[in-house]
Amino acid sequence: MVEWLSVAQLSRVLEIPETTVRRHLNNFEEYFRSEQIGRGRKYHPDSVEILQRIALLYDSDRETIEIRKILSNEYAFEVEETIDYEPTIQPPAYDVSSKLDEFQQRQESFNKELLEQLEKQQKYIEELAESRDSAVQEIKQLTSPEEKRLERLNQIMAEHKVKRMLEKEAIELWNKKPEEDRLIRVGWFRREENKDKRELFIKDYIDEHFEVYLRKEFDI
Numbered sequence: 001m002v003e004w005l006s007v008a009q010l011s012r013v014l015e016i017p018e019t020t021v022r023r024h025l026n027n028f029e030e031y032f033r034s035e036q037i038g039r040g041r042k043y044h045p046d047s048v049e050i051l052q053r054i055a056l057l058y059d060s061d062r063e064t065i066e067i068r069k070i071l072s073n074e075y076a077f078e079v080e081e082t083i084d085y086e087p088t089i090q091p092p093a094y095d096v097s098s099k100l101d102e103f104q105q106r107q108e109s110f111n112k113e114l115l116e117q118l119e120k121q122q123k124y125i126e127e128l129a130e131s132r133d134s135a136v137q138e139i140k141q142l143t144s145p146e147e148k149r150l151e152r153l154n155q156i157m158a159e160h161k162v163k164r165m166l167e168k169e170a171i172e173l174w175n176k177k178p179e180e181d182r183l184i185r186v187g188w189f190r191r192e193e194n195k196d197k198r199e200l201f202i203k204d205y206i207d208e209h210f211e212v213y214l215r216k217e218f219d220i
Contacts, residue, residue, distance in 0.1 A: 170205035
């Protein structure tokens with residue numbers, strides 16, 4: 001048996017304040033199936049997906065009029081005339097399975113893009129390691145005096161030290177950012193860290209401060 005949800009339950013499931021849930025239910029009431037049970041009204045479980053869609057549209061700076069137009073296309077239904085009085089407000093059910101398929105396709109596409117980004121990052125790390133090894137080999141093959149070889153080695157080590165220091169600082173700053181800046185929604189009810197955004201933040205932080213920190217390292 002399907003368990004219908006109260007406003008409070010919808011609020012907990014979606015992690016949205018009750019006042020916001022009630023406003024969405026009132027503004028777009030034609031898209032929700034509900035029943036008056038006891039002293040309160042409860043809503044069909046498919047309300048979760050519709051409320052989540054409305055919240056995402058508002059988050060993307062859509063106006064109520066725009067959202068209503070989008071919902072009319074995504075959750076269109078036909079009203080049938082009936083003689084019997086129905087105490088329950090129940091718009092005809094839409095095809096939930098097709099919506100789930102669409103969501104799954106978007107998730108698979110996201111996973112593919114994430115894998116490609118990870119592969120690019122791995123390639124960058126390998127290229128960095130090759131560059132370091134090449135520099136070490138170059139130092140070994142130098143015919144210049146010992147002092148020059150030592151200076152080159154110290155420069156390389158200092159650069160790596162500065163990069164590690166900046167990366168550590170960037171990660172600490174990233175972790176202090178608000179969750180809305182660090183996390184992305186994955187699925188209906190779960191959020192996880194935006195790894196692409198974190199890596200870009202770290203890279204930009206290192207690029208911005210590298211020269212200053214390197215000068216400090218060499219006391220220039």
